[in-house]
Amino acid sequence: MFNTVFPYLLTGISVGGQYALIAIGYTMVYGILRLINFAHGDVFMVAGIVMVYLNASGIPLWLSIVLTLLITVAIGFSIERIAYKPLRSAPRMSIMISAIGVSYTLQNLVLYITGGLNQFYPKIPFISNSVTIFGASTKMVTLVTPVLTVILVVALVMLINHTKIGMAMRAVSKDFETSQLMGIKINSVISTTFIIGSFLAAVGSMLYFTNYNTVIQTSGAMPGLKAFVAAVFGGIGSIPGAVVGAFVIGICENIIKGLDIILFKAGITTQNLGLATFSDAFTFALLIVILIVKPTGLFGEKTTDKV
Amino acid sequence: MKKILAILMVLCLMLPAFAVAEDMPVVKIGVFEPASGDSGAGGKQEMLGMQYANKIAPTVTIGDTEYKVELVYADNGSSTDKAPTAAAELVNQQVSVVLGSYGSGVSIAGSRNFADAGIPAIGVTCTNPQVTLGNTHYFRICFLDPFQGTVLANYAYKELGAQVAYCLAELGNDYDTGLTYYFQQAFEALGGMVISETFPTGTSDFTSYINNATGYGAGVFFAPCSLAYSTLIVDQAADLNVNFALMGGDTWDSNMVLEAATGTNLNILVSTFYQEGGNPEFDNGFKAWLNEDAEALTNNGGNDIIAAVSVMGYDAYFTALEALKAAGSTDSKAVNTALWNVTLEGVSGKIAFDEIGDAIRDTAYIKSVNTATGAWDFVAVQGVN
């Protein structure tokens, strides 16, 4: 039994780690701006494209990695300044539409630049290598991802709990107006949030695309959506929630993909039920169940409406 | 500010498309192919064949008049919901005949638009029987899925000795589902067992599916999906050290699969329409053209390995020219009537249509990836038996 389930678990943890890095970006932005940043998945995709083009230009790999991180951060920062900042006083719906617009623009821009063709992601040595663990063969990146994710999250939580900017972030996410009145520089807090989010998305993109070697303009859509679901699942606004949610969703979705064979081997079913069709749908079903049982997600704070 | 913006936007929209005056009369051939989306790469390679053919034969004599052949492109975006509008655009441009598409689903989706406008279409590599069945305007120059599926099943069972086959298809892709369906029919008829699964569009993690195949003890992994996915599957299968053979349909016949497989220890087999070297004259001319034209080379994936779909595109173009000549007019209805009797000695073989509008073909080529050299090795010419 263990041998049957283990490979799926392994993949699930790896996928979960990648989702987690994207989900943090969603959850931080939501915590501060109450904005579902639909463009975040596309920032992740653009990070992949940037890496492809930098590597093709012939500069050393380490330099392209550094530059990719910097450029992605710059893109995340400018998106906020161009598309969200002017709408700060507008209804929340407007900002969300703007986010959808940015997502649309990024995808179309990449479609135009790449001509709609798959771009091959460069191989990053060490993490691209194959390893065998408990009889299951996999890429090194599968093992590296969850470890790196946990390290980054711990660092982030330390940053939020023990630095001045972290304190400002917590204050802003508790009460936007009041913290503004208290003299917190809202704009720099928001920019920092976007910078951190984009940085993690760029790291996530490196792990992700090393695993799945091709980048195309729609590459960001599905991981983005899943990561977002993970963030909501864990209680949007909560960083540990996003991480837990991401791992739960990553593992569940891969178990579902293998559920037919697991059931088959356990002797419960005799034929293939085509359950793999529901690997995505299950993610959403799980989300809806959570929302109905606990409307603000696993670790979400309860909000009350003052009458 | 707002006013200026508004005016600028209106001006942008008003920007007229400048028509270019021509001395020679023009006959328009519609190219209904995906230039973006999952099948974008394949569609572009298919278009290369047409573009090369257009370069070789830029004019055609219809009746007594010489016409310049103009290719009109519409990108169907590899998706069945964009296809009707792309088809409508071609209809709007009043093309005489349409070539394409790569991918069966989009061909079916655009079919009705062509039918209603009375424009015939020549399917190039859309192998699902549904494309031509039950209509009189859609033709096709390639073999069909029941044939291809059977050929592959035969090969897998008899030559590879596989008892269990694992089939993986993209949800909602008519090409994938069709081919796996016919493969399954044939493979089970031979006495083998088939596990058939599907993956949703946009999937990038195939490890769980590959694990499934291993778990079922599959001898062959048959995944006739778009290029976007096949490269991912090849890459991930290599990492998982699988001990079964990977098998693909004609979509796998691409240098991108080669690139992904080079340096691994996989056994990859594909069925296809054409084997490089079948017509040296064409091969050399096409390669020379690719190497001259930087954009064409990029669209071919950066090297000059000839994809079978390019050859098919080339043949489709000449089939269209033959039909125009036979019709003696550029009127699409006349072309439609003429197409039934068109025959052509194409690069990929002899082309003639049966009563459904399908090409009469009974051979497929099977080739495998030489993972050391990164080239295709010819394996066999297969018929149904």
Next chain:
Amino acid sequence: MSQNVLKVENLTMQFGGVVAVYDLCMEINEGEIVALIGPNGAGKTTAFNCITSVYEPTNGRISFMGKPIAQNSPHKKMHFTYAGTMPDAFRGKHVHLTPDKVTKLGIARTFQNIRLFGSMTVLENVMTAMHLRRKSNMFTATLHLNLAEEHYMKNKALKLLETVGLLDVQDEIATSLPYGKQRLLEIARALATDPKLLLLDEPAAGMNPQETDELSAFIKRIKDQFNLTILVIEHHMNLVMEISDRIYVVDFGKLIAEGTPAEIQENPAVIAAYLGGEDE
């Protein structure tokens, strides 16, 4: 003949550890104007919200016209955290209606922080409040087969606007009115639901002395005109003393006094509470 219109028994409302209303008992008879007063944060609006079912009380029973409209007892899990009295008195029967049901029974209210429908005109605001007494269904209403009813609604709304003196601004967007007029519109809107009991939450807040004077006459007038029983929360003591038949005083969620205006003015506990309240 005076029947209990509203009876509140041992009402306790607890949010986590905070007890907003503690063991509140009230009785309001038909035709009375009763005031509920107390310092800020004493739990007056929370009591209103319990009566109108916006909140579900932690413990206690609220009856309207002799029928319970809310009844609850603390959940077993709250055994240690529950801070009120009589945790078992109301066990056995659980009643919780949605606010609209309560309104339909005949309790209407206004809000302390005015809550008008911002996208609608003054007239539409009032007409919306008549939706609950409709006889048409979705199909007849959509196909406009209910013209007679629409006509009736409109006329009644216009009459109500005339009563509160807002006839001339019927086509203005409700939230564009000055503050005082918005309060009057809230009353008109509440009246449009055909209530028996009207709950007014600080109707005089933001009004100048002259408007306040007019308001007390106005409240008395509508009480007679529409046969109402009125419960009012107010800080304006002049108004309270002038219109109320009886007064309940709460502080820190607890009832500290009840009686006629004259009695309350003399009550030492009330004076202490108010003086203490002003220290804040």
Next chain:
Amino acid sequence: MRTKKINSSTLWSALVIALVYVGVFIAEQSLPSTSMLFTVLKKGATYALVAVSMNLLNGFTGLFSLGQAGFMLIGAYTYAILTIPVADRMNVYQYYAGGLVQFAMPVIPALIVAGLVAAVFAFLIGLPVLRLKSDYLAIATLGFAEIIRAIFQWNKLGALTNGSNILREFPTFNDFNIVNAEGEVVVYLSTTIPFLIAGVCIAIIVLLINSTYGRSLRAVKDDEVAAEAMGINLAHHKQLSFCVSSFFAGIGGAMLAMYQSTIQAKAFTSAMTYEILLIVVIGGIGSITGSCLASFLFVACSEWWLRFLDQKQMIGDFEVPLLRNGFRLVVFSIIIMIVVLFFRQGIMGTKELPDLFGRKKNLKREVKA
């Protein structure tokens, strides 16, 4: 005085709408039927209906739902399953032995059934999700749309839905054309009829919005607590709006099927919902007229007017730079960003057609607030 003014402006609006219909009809008889204009008009009419149905939810009830594509999918599939001619079923359901359903319904009843089925699904989905607030509701409905898509693609239901494969051969807009015995078209109706269907549906929505129910829905949008205090049953009215909206989204989906001539569950993704949401916002949240205008502009821009950007263009001997496949979409998305950032109220704000003819509606303050 006031009532008279409303009447005259309403009259003018009716006249304008009537002129549009006459114009469409005449254009269809006189212009070549292959013109891109008609493609745009057909798709525009379809999108207009869907956008208005979404506006009913988002703009008039304040329910932020992103499930529109899911309900369109249900409508489209119901329509297709019910109307494919029996003779063609063997071909269409090629892997499922002709499928389960062995009859074909006329078009209009099938459209209504399509709407009803979508509404029934909406009712069931609404029971749990409508209790959720704002963003959470949006995510839950988005999730349900994805679940619906997966269910319709499940091969175990293939006898009904044809699995994930394409459905086709059902009647399309072109089948509305009246043909003579020789098969030549006598009267073109392939654009006029979709206009009529969409028109009737939108008219019903407009009537609903202007009824006492419509006022209540707006009250729910403005202030849920106050609406409830005024005796409006929140659950009931939200459910009602959700079902009505889904009913028309279902019909819109069926119209989309007729426009496309083939359908596949795969195409009804969240991207489709976002597209419709963009239309609603560009038109102005809370304006039916805006949604309609924006649909046509959106479709025309994305499918027609900007097409030339995808192909090489010469001005004299000068080749215009940047133009190649995909540039159209880049320009289009930039236009959308400009609209979103600089024209926040959309084309119409919350104004409607009669307001353009002088109906007084004091909305200044609200717009600012």
